Amino acid sequence: MTELERTLLSALEKFEQRQTEQQRALDSVSNALERVSSEYESLSQQVTILQRQLDELKT
Incomplete structure (x- = not known):
């Protein structure tokens, strides 16, 4: 694996991790809004x- 491939793979993994964290945060906010609405x-x-x-x- 070349240095460029490792760099790209690392960047992709970090991007995916941030996406997962953002989705969790959105889910949490959505659940809170549902509770408030109820x-x-x-x-x-x-x-x-x-x-x-x-x-x-x-x-």
Whole structure:
């Protein structure tokens, strides 16, 4: 294997490693966004219920 081939192989391995790390980071962010979205939906439903209860108390 020539020096150029070794250099290219090393660069490719580093590139692939960075891609893997970036994909893991993206997956982590995606999972966090899903959790936040789910929590927001739950809180939104609770607010709606509380608003209805408040309206009932006012009447």
